[in-house]
Amino acid sequence: MTGPDGPSETLNATLEQIRLAGAIFFRAEFTDQFTFESAPLAFAAALTPRADRLILFHIVAAGECWVAMEDGIRHWAAEGDVIVMPYGGRYLLGGHSPADPVALALPTPPPWDNIPVVRQGGGGERTDVVCGYLHSEHPLFDPSMRALPPVFVVRLPEGPASSWVRASIDYALEATRPSNLSAAVLQTRLPELLLMEVLRVHLSAEPSSERGWLAALQDPVLAPALALMHGRPEHQWSVKELAAATAVSRSVLDDRFRQVLHRSPIRYLTEWRMHLAQDLLATTTLTVSEVAHRVGYQSEEAFSRAFKRERGAPPSHWRTRQG
CATH class of the missing domain: 1.10.10.60 (Homeodomain-like)
Structure with a gap:
């Protein structure tokens, strides 16, 4: 959605007021058949004990998967898509073939020498996912407001932003150094910058986003x-x-x-x-x-x-x- 003075100038200005913090916290390599159940608050507590709001995002780096929250509706995402769960919560993530849900378990508890890799599945077609979290005190992420759907899938349009995101994903998938023991590295800006681009795309289609919608939440x-x-x-x-x-x-x-x-x-x-x-x-x-x-x-x-x-x-x- 665009305003009379250009493409969402007010939206850009209001997004700049949002303060986010977070980290990429693990990589996942799934092979069909797979379905895992996640309780993300346990991970957030280990990484950022003071976080009382949790924003989850999953970047599908290869393959295809679905995610479902408590309502059981499956939202599908393919390579290049970003899944966002703005209010955290338990969820299921799975592939094409049916499988009994398995609780997600990281190889070792944090802190880690390297970004951990979770491997799960039945040996079929592979799906790679980068999983991360952020937290924010902005009303946009207030669970009582429900300003956003509990889960949504975004594909960044072709252009410099999507190219930058793809390059960043490649780096996150391949990099094993520097160590996650470093707080400065753990608080990497990659999740923050990525989510801001995703929000910019998603909110551009929201009702009245260029006319003060974020301000209306307050x-x-x-x-x-x-x-x-x-x-x-x-x-x-x-x-x-x-x-x-x-x-x-x-x-x-x-x-x-x-x-x-x-x-x-x-x-x-x-x-x-x-x-x-x-x-x-x-x-x-x-x-x-x-x-x-x-x-x-x-x-x-x-x-x-x-x-x-x-x-x-x-x-x-x-x-x-x-x-």
């Missing part, structure tokens, strides 16, 4: 309303219900949305639902009907009409075009 009137819509997009929200839940009048809520986000509350809700639907259509195998119900539409027909208005094609055609 607004005392808008933040509670956004948290409700983000947390329960399937609910049939009305302006009256949102205003009552945020303890303001309907006119105050509507005025604040229009001042900061340049659209009405219901218009924002429609755009948010379409964004979530687009993610689900692009990265999962849910049917159109299932996607419709997850984003608040009682019928597939109503959802298809709304999606076509917003995206220019019915959901099934849009999904086909995405490959």
Whole structure:
């Protein structure tokens, strides 16, 4: 999404205010069949005991895999994709062939002389993944806000950024020195820079990202309303219900949305639902009907009409075009 003054200049400025810290913490070499279960807080506690918010990312360096959170929906990612789980949590990651989940275990506890490598699977086609974490106090990563989906997959467009990311991935996969015993190396800027590029791509398609969306997450009137819509997009929200839940009048809520986000509350809700639907259509195998119900539409027909208005094609055609 672009603003009148160029490609997301305001978005770039607001992203620069986000402070991130983190590290690449292991490499994984999987062979089909594989499914592992991860409890990432254990890793975060070992590496950064003071981190109370965890952002996970997995870079697919080769092959293909899926990731699923508590809802069980599988989001697929291929070579060059970056999987982001902005609020941490338990998850499953697997390949094409079914396999019983196995708890992920690092070879040795930190600190490490070298970046550890996890090898798991049944000996089939190989998938290489670089796994890392970051943490941030920014409201964008506040689990109560749910400003982002619990998991999303991003492919950086061709250009200098994607070339730089690919080169950085190659380095991370091959490098065994310097040692992870060094705090300066452990706090490498690679995860921070990578996630910022991924966020820039993902947020450029968010509703009103160039009109103060990140600022709205900190607004005392808008933040509670956004948290409700983000947390329960399937609910049939009305302006009256949102205003009552945020303890303001309907006119105050509507005025604040229009001042900061340049659209009405219901218009924002429609755009948010379409964004979530687009993610689900692009990265999962849910049917159109299932996607419709997850984003608040009682019928597939109503959802298809709304999606076509917003995206220019019915959901099934849009999904086909995405490959």
